[in-house]
Amino acid sequence: MATFSLCNELIFSTADRVGLLTDGADRLLGNGVNVLALRGHEEGGTAVVHVYAEDSRLARRALEELDGETGATPVIVARVPNRPGQLAVITRALSEAGIGITQVYASTFPECDEAVIVLHTANDIRAIDVLERL
Numbered sequence: 001m002a003t004f005s006l007c008n009e010l011i012f013s014t015a016d017r018v019g020l021l022t023d024g025a026d027r028l029l030g031n032g033v034n035v036l037a038l039r040g041h042e043e044g045g046t047a048v049v050h051v052y053a054e055d056s057r058l059a060r061r062a063l064e065e066l067d068g069e070t071g072a073t074p075v076i077v078a079r080v081p082n083r084p085g086q087l088a089v090i091t092r093a094l095s096e097a098g099i100g101i102t103q104v105y106a107s108t109f110p111e112c113d114e115a116v117i118v119l120h121t122a123n124d125i126r127a128i129d130v131l132e133r134l
Contacts, residue, residue, distance in 0.1 A: 002080040004131040006124055008056040009075040014068025016047040023066060024049060031062035036077075037118055039105050050105075052077065052118055074124050078117040078131065082108045086115060089134060097130045099123050 014020065021040060028035060033053050040049040047068075053059035056072065063070045080086040087106065094101060100122040108115035121127040 002078060002086070002131075002134060004128050005077045005079075006128055007052065007075055007077050008072045009118065009120075010051040010053070010056055010059050010063060010070060010072050012049045012051065012063045012066070012068055012070050013046055014066060016042045016045055020047050020066075021049070024063060027062040027065050028053070028059060031058055033059045033062050035059070037105065037107060037116060073120070076119040076121060076124055076127055076131070078119065080115050080117065082110075082112050082115045087117060090117065090119075090131060093130050093134055094119075094121065094127055097126065099127050099130065 012024065028051075033055065035051060035053050037052040038049065040047060042048070051059055051063070052075065060070055060072065078090060080090070091101065101119055102122060103120035104117065106115060106117040119127070
């Protein structure tokens with residue numbers, strides 16, 4: 001069965017450098033943060049890291065130990081059965097409701113029963129309402 005939750009995702013940005021992700025991972029570990037999903041990229045010399053953690057307040061405190069900016073944004077976390085077509089069902093429902101998806105990332109492994117899809121949408125409250133009817 002699929003579940004959909006509105007959660008906070010942290011966004012950390014700072015000047016890109018070798019070892020930055022290691023420093024961030026060490027801070028998260030040192031503060032006992034369980035990271036559920038993470039993605040990062042470089043934009044014109046700036047490192048941008050998105051972190052979805054079990055405890056976003058604890059994760060924010062850990063990342064604030066680094067020299068950079070830390071903010072938060074709401075995301076929808078979809079936990080769905082790990083089988084073909086789940087992403088299509090979700091994206092089709094949002095598209096038919098006229099809700100744009102501004103960012104998405106997902107992860108699973110063949111041996112897992114569940115996949116996690118993290119969505120940024122144009123209207124998270126309405127999107128949750130649409131998705132909970134699936």
